[in-house]
Amino acid sequence: KQEVTQIPAALSVPEGENLVLNCSFTDSAIYNLQWFRQDPGKGLTSLLLIQSSQREQTSGRLNASLDKSSGRSTLYIAASQPGDSATYLCAVSGNAGNMLTFGGGTRLMVKP
Amino acid sequence: GAVVSQHPSRVICKSGTSVKIECRSLDFQATTMFWYRQFPKQSLMLMATSNEGSKATYEQGVEKDKFLINHASLTLSTLTVTSAHPEDSSFYICSASRPYSGAADTQYFGPGTRLTVL
Numbered sequence: 001k002q003e004v005t006q007i008p009a010a011l012s013v014p015e016g017e018n019l020v021l022n023c024s025f026t027d028s029a030i031y032n033l034q035w036f037r038q039d040p041g042k043g044l045t046s047l048l049l050i051q052s053s054q055r056e057q058t059s060g061r062l063n064a065s066l067d068k069s070s071g072r073s074t075l076y077i078a079a080s081q082p083g084d085s086a087t088y089l090c091a092v093s094g095n096a097g098n099m100l101t102f103g104g105g106t107r108l109m110v111k112p
Numbered sequence: 113g114a115v116v117s118q119h120p121s122r123v124i125c126k127s128g129t130s131v132k133i134e135c136r137s138l139d140f141q142a143t144t145m146f147w148y149r150q151f152p153k154q155s156l157m158l159m160a161t162s163n164e165g166s167k168a169t170y171e172q173g174v175e176k177d178k179f180l181i182n183h184a185s186l187t188l189s190t191l192t193v194t195s196a197h198p199e200d201s202s203f204y205i206c207s208a209s210r211p212y213s214g215a216a217d218t219q220y221f222g223p224g225t226r227l228t229v230l
Contacts, residue, residue: 034218043205043223089155099146100219102155
């Protein structure tokens with residue numbers, strides 16, 4: 001059974017810092033990996049999706065990497081802003097259109 | 113494109129009543145929809161996978177007679193919490209899988225429904 005772990009569970013940084021969120025998964029036979037953002041009491045916003053054949057994806061200040069063989073992914077946020085404060089979730093899919101297994105999330109607080 | 117809506121966004125009900133939550137894909141046809149539950153400060157846990165025109169597949173530990181799922185059309189799935197109790201209070205989120213969308217079979221998530229059972 002796939003298990004997804006995110007470290008750290010919570011993170012507080014001053015504005016402007018670059019930061020890295022970590023995600024690890026136990027079964028490397030994944031179809032893709034996604035990073036989501038969730039604001040309190042809200043649904044999920046997809047940030048980046050990495051196919052199993054890819055090694056990284058970039059969108060603005062966000063960069064996600066994937067090392068499938070070692071079961072790891074990182075989300076890099078450059079020049080963090082208070083508006084980045086949210087919970088970040090990573091999730092892996094076993095095959096096309098299949099269920100997602102979510103990590104526990106990292107609660108990020110960026111202080112002005 | 114690829115917008116998923118949920119209704120209602122928030123519901124408060126008395127213990128013992130049933131509550132129906134709707135999940136709609138607004139601008140695409142979704143052959144598969146997923147229902148998740150999220151308890152406070154916890155991650156999303158998959159409850160069931162819903163395929164249009166067939167019975168839902170429930171995850172281990174989820175009571176199918178308590179959480180009734182109907183995927184009547186390619187754009188609508190409903191989750192009914194029957195005889196709700198306070199322990200059913202949670203944030204329920206649906207997602208819809210867009211088929212044949214190219215390289216990424218992305219799941220698109222609804223905004224969630226906050227259920228509070230008194």
